[in-house]
Amino acid sequence: MESIKTLNKKRSGPVLFSEYKLGEGVKKALELGRENILFELKGSGLKGRGGAGFPTATKWMLTAASNSDKKFIVCNADEGEPGTFKDRVLLLEYPELVFEGMIIAGYTIGAKNGILYLRGEYEYMLKSLEDYLESLREDNLLGNTILGKKDFNFDINIRLGSGAYVCGEETALIESLEGYRGEPRNRPPYPVNTGYLGHPTVVNNVETLASVPHILLKGGDWFRKHGTDKSTGSKLFSVSGDCEKPGVYELPWGTSINELLELVGAKNTKAVQVGGASGMCLPKSQFHRVLGYEDVATGGSIMIFNESRNMLKVLKNFMKFFVEESCGQCTPCRIGNTKLLEAVEKIEKDDFTFLYINNLKELGRTMQVASKCGLGQSSPNSFISILENFKEEIFGSKGKGRKNG
Amino acid sequence: MVKRENERIPVSQQAHIVDKPKDLTTIGGTISVQINEKKITVPLGTTILEACQLNQIHIPTLCHHPDLCIAGVCRVCVVDVEGMRTLQTACSFPITSPIKISTSTQMVRKARRHIIDLLLSEHYGECYSCFRNGNCELQNLAKEYGVDNYTFGHVETPRYEVDNSSAAVIRDMNKCVLCKRCVRTCIDLQEVGVLEAINRGHETHVGTFLDKPLADVVCINCGQCINRCPTAALRANDPSDEIWAAIDDPKKHVVIQTAPSPRAAIGEEFGIEPGKSFTGELNTALRRIGFDRVFDTNFTADLTIMEEGTELLTRLKKALVDKDQSVKLPQFTSCSPGWVKYIEHFYPEFLDYLSSAKSPQQMFGALIKTFYAQEAKIDPVDIITVALMPCAAKKFECNRPEMVDSGFKDVDYGLTTREMAKMIREAGIFLPEMPKSQFDDPFGDASGAGLIFGATGGVMEAALRTAYELVTGREVPFKNLIIEPCRGFEGVKQASVKLENCVEQYKFLEGVDLKFVVAHGTANAKIVMEMLKKGELNDVHFVEIMACPGGCLGGGGQPIPTSAEIRAKRAEAIYEEEASLPIRKSHENPHVNYIYEKFLTDGPCGKLSHKLLHTHYTKRGKYIS
Ligand SMILES: Cc1cc2nc3c(=O)[nH]c(=O)nc-3n(C[C@H](O)[C@H](O)[C@H](O)COP(=O)(O)O)c2cc1C
Ligand code: SF4
Numbered sequence A: 001m002e003s004i005k006t007l008n009k010k011r012s013g014p015v016l017f018s019e020y021k022l023g024e025g026v027k028k029a030l031e032l033g034r035e036n037i038l039f040e041l042k043g044s045g046l047k048g049r050g051g052a053g054f055p056t057a058t059k060w061m062l063t064a065a066s067n068s069d070k071k072f073i074v075c076n077a078d079e080g081e082p083g084t085f086k087d088r089v090l091l092l093e094y095p096e097l098v099f100e101g102m103i104i105a106g107y108t109i110g111a112k113n114g115i116l117y118l119r120g121e122y123e124y125m126l127k128s129l130e131d132y133l134e135s136l137r138e139d140n141l142l143g144n145t146i147l148g149k150k151d152f153n154f155d156i157n158i159r160l161g162s163g164a165y166v167c168g169e170e171t172a173l174i175e176s177l178e179g180y181r182g183e184p185r186n187r188p189p190y191p192v193n194t195g196y197l198g199h200p201t202v203v204n205n206v207e208t209l210a211s212v213p214h215i216l217l218k219g220g221d222w223f224r225k226h227g228t229d230k231s232t233g234s235k236l237f238s239v240s241g242d243c244e245k246p247g248v249y250e251l252p253w254g255t256s257i258n259e260l261l262e263l264v265g266a267k268n269t270k271a272v273q274v275g276g277a278s279g280m281c282l283p284k285s286q287f288h289r290v291l292g293y294e295d296v297a298t299g300g301s302i303m304i305f306n307e308s309r310n311m312l313k314v315l316k317n318f319m320k321f322f323v324e325e326s327c328g329q330c331t332p333c334r335i336g337n338t339k340l341l342e343a344v345e346k347i348e349k350d351d352f353t354f355l356y357i358n359n360l361k362e363l364g365r366t367m368q369v370a371s372k373c374g375l376g377q378s379s380p381n382s383f384i385s386i387l388e389n390f391k392e393e394i395f396g397s398k399g400k401g402r403k404n405g
Numbered sequence B: 001m002v003k004r005e006n007e008r009i010p011v012s013q014q015a016h017i018v019d020k021p022k023d024l025t026t027i028g029g030t031i032s033v034q035i036n037e038k039k040i041t042v043p044l045g046t047t048i049l050e051a052c053q054l055n056q057i058h059i060p061t062l063c064h065h066p067d068l069c070i071a072g073v074c075r076v077c078v079v080d081v082e083g084m085r086t087l088q089t090a091c092s093f094p095i096t097s098p099i100k101i102s103t104s105t106q107m108v109r110k111a112r113r114h115i116i117d118l119l120l121s122e123h124y125g126e127c128y129s130c131f132r133n134g135n136c137e138l139q140n141l142a143k144e145y146g147v148d149n150y151t152f153g154h155v156e157t158p159r160y161e162v163d164n165s166s167a168a169v170i171r172d173m174n175k176c177v178l179c180k181r182c183v184r185t186c187i188d189l190q191e192v193g194v195l196e197a198i199n200r201g202h203e204t205h206v207g208t209f210l211d212k213p214l215a216d217v218v219c220i221n222c223g224q225c226i227n228r229c230p231t232a233a234l235r236a237n238d239p240s241d242e243i244w245a246a247i248d249d250p251k252k253h254v255v256i257q258t259a260p261s262p263r264a265a266i267g268e269e270f271g272i273e274p275g276k277s278f279t280g281e282l283n284t285a286l287r288r289i290g291f292d293r294v295f296d297t298n299f300t301a302d303l304t305i306m307e308e309g310t311e312l313l314t315r316l317k318k319a320l321v322d323k324d325q326s327v328k329l330p331q332f333t334s335c336s337p338g339w340v341k342y343i344e345h346f347y348p349e350f351l352d353y354l355s356s357a358k359s360p361q362q363m364f365g366a367l368i369k370t371f372y373a374q375e376a377k378i379d380p381v382d383i384i385t386v387a388l389m390p391c392a393a394k395k396f397e398c399n400r401p402e403m404v405d406s407g408f409k410d411v412d413y414g415l416t417t418r419e420m421a422k423m424i425r426e427a428g429i430f431l432p433e434m435p436k437s438q439f440d441d442p443f444g445d446a447s448g449a450g451l452i453f454g455a456t457g458g459v460m461e462a463a464l465r466t467a468y469e470l471v472t473g474r475e476v477p478f479k480n481l482i483i484e485p486c487r488g489f490e491g492v493k494q495a496s497v498k499l500e501n502c503v504e505q506y507k508f509l510e511g512v513d514l515k516f517v518v519a520h521g522t523a524n525a526k527i528v529m530e531m532l533k534k535g536e537l538n539d540v541h542f543v544e545i546m547a548c549p550g551g552c553l554g555g556g557g558q559p560i561p562t563s564a565e566i567r568a569k570r571a572e573a574i575y576e577e578e579a580s581l582p583i584r585k586s587h588e589n590p591h592v593n594y595i596y597e598k599f600l601t602d603g604p605c606g607k608l609s610h611k612l613l614h615t616h617y618t619k620r621g622k623y624i625s
């Protein structure tokens, strides 16, 4: 609990952690009207903060254009990626931004229902979030004729996940909402056409939605001023690991790893895992690289490892995670991850050939292109990047492998 | 006829595929795509796999099955779609824009090979000691992709215990590739829902409720999952060793009855195209193997018509003349043991609607060990009765504790078409080359009415031919006795015949529109039962239900593979054979009349026939401990 308290200190940042008054975003949205909302959103260049980085305006437009009497907006608060805890901060400290983002989305795409899919482990927030929704109803930000807008009826309910990482994947999330096994669906069709209960559905990350009220209030151009050309605005980073000041930071896109390390007081850093277990691991030589869709894309998880860490152990930990968290549906991921883990164990025991390791890297590449969902497609990332970027450390002393390879 | 409600079916993603446009000439009705340098035009929503199949481009598949909805889980069908970051699965990808597809890039081939390699690494066992050797989709894939060593290792110890609790289906999950065809078969095709994936990640396996043994859950033993399993993970409980032992025992008199559907399909096991019956050849082969007598199950099919028809007329009389409110109508057929177990589990409160007549297999067993034993002067203790059936559920049926009315186990073994073919091969016989021969007396050759029991609607057609004639004294008013409304593969069929100018005994039926319903596959049975519940069958008199899609010819013991086309071909074979038979009405079968004269002297539904040819049912319900 201590860590949560320290995280809850007053924050500041360019977009999300800036001043905001309850209700302003929705008010502005209703003034603007659907088309202008989409126009501003498009102008802002906002891309999904959940990891995949799909342009939010496009997603909303596709759903708005879908012909259906029922549509849904789902806020993805499953936050399962190892090392990510920024959505928790938003929900605890800025729930108004998240919920208003959902209301605005509902208004724009024509949905009457919003669902917050809350990570099972965040159950402790449930009560306060429910209370918060109740207060929004009292303020007429939810319910019928919202803020006097004729025919704009919208409400939000909260559903709890039950602890599977894969249920953060949007189609698995939808399956889970429908009461089935959390298994990703085939795509196409995409949720924007065929989502929850077969209806057009927008699934957005907590942070994506929370950015929307600010964008509408201050304009897409203002948002664009932060960040880089291809990565507009700012991003929340969940920083953990070997540093003095772990926590959630709001930084503009385009910040370099070096800058970030300095900011959080990281010393003797050997490696930075960007993007959680499914991201990639950068060695010192690449710390000049910048965070952004054009270079090192990430959903916001930054794990810092200093010189004392054993990278093979780090990797083993990640692979164990994937072996367990794969939904088990498709071959490359279900079996592939166990093979990658097996390889790590063999390296540990110095019982491998380089031919074998290369075969497994090739397998990893197959997994990246042939797995059904993002989990299997990204689980080999750390395997490939750690074995490549930390060759010396991992293989340097391994004689037997050399001999046979 | 009956529109299925568009509800989401549990595991499948059926609801999530694109509907093809009705009118292809509208703008956007068709799309031009490029597959490997070839430009083709397909209807919107066609999957890449379908498009390739139409154009003779081979795409390997494993989880895909033409009877089932899309899964997209094995990933061996991946292809490259230009502009997409990842490979796409051909089986699940609907074409909705003019895409460019490559089906054999280096990446595609490598991915497929990797996937097959991965599957083999977890696949316990070796092909040479496997019953699917030579007819296994995994083995074929390994061969096709030249996988000749275990790049990623190979499991050396089994991970799962083999579940052989069920009399019908054996599950060996060590050979499972998790294609989930069985899951989709059970839940989507049959709507029984016994199987589902359990756990996740590496622990994922197909299991039953709480991983209980198959015998302790609501499995109806239809065996449809076996027919669609690409590997040896699912198989029928094979009694052929015991049968060989009986044949080899000089003291035993081993008789076999053969049902029509295996005869129409067993050729497939010998590489013959579907659609040809081998009845006469099979008779010879069975004698060469060492069976002492070969009987035609159609004989008891004819008997079933007499018994079930009489039962129906009795029920009708009670309802119409005696105004007996307790009589249950419509009467449901009871010759499909999969269906019987289905209704026992899922609609136990409606068991009174079920005819009390046994299935032809069980009638035969009871008669062989009584009537035949008497006639042939053999002690029934020494008789072993084998039933060649298209069916897995018949294995369970013959082991039901109540099926001992002859004083012995009426039918000792139920044998499937696949197992029979194996025995024939084992005996060194190539079935298609056999000379033809007849069935043995005293049951002889049966009528064509019994023969068509093998296809959905056949029991109804046979029953109508007899009932109509008994009631009116005239042949059914259909050309060549072919009652069209009973034929074809529509899920639920409904029709009626008017009974006019009835004979004296059945005057109470004068002017009655005899209404009947025919359904096949338990998913359709469910529709019918729901109609019954809602009172929508109040004016219906007779319902035929077969548990397996297509009827017995699509049974769980039939040759693998199966598909709608294969089943249609088997039906053709059956109808063709029947059209050529001299006797095509059950009541005209002289052997049937003989047995009622000599043995079942108090007639159909009389005392003795009640003892030997009728049965009772068990209210099982869905919750069993
Ligand atoms: C295995 C897996 C887990 C995911 N977990 C999350 C998650 O916890 N939270 C999230 O917002 N997105 C998660 N995603 C991404 C979602 O699928 C989806 O892209 C996202 O919710 C879309 O929202 P956005 O466009 O606002 O980013 C996950 C994806 C995968 C493949
Ligand atoms: S990639 Fe992994 S998590 Fe995704 S569908 Fe396949 S098995 Fe499931």
Ligand code: SF4
Binding pocket: B123, B125, B126, B127, B128, B130, B131, B132, B133, B134, B136, B137, B138, B139, B175, B231, B232, B233
């Ligand atoms: S199931 Fe197929 S691949 Fe497996 S051992 Fe049997 S024949 Fe070989």
Ligand code: SF4
Binding pocket: B169, B185, B186, B190, B192, B193, B194, B195, B218, B219, B220, B221, B222, B223, B224, B225, B226
């Ligand atoms: S035999 Fe039929 S009911 Fe039993 S598991 Fe297989 S498909 Fe399901």
Ligand code: SF4
Binding pocket: B175, B176, B177, B178, B179, B180, B181, B182, B183, B206, B225, B228, B229, B230, B231, B233, B234
């Ligand atoms: S048992 Fe057979 S059909 Fe079922 S998932 Fe395994 S391999 Fe597929």
Ligand code: FES
Binding pocket: B060, B061, B062, B063, B064, B071, B072, B073, B074, B075, B076, B077, B078, B089, B090, B091, B092
């Ligand atoms: S056949 Fe397409 S994924 Fe299995």
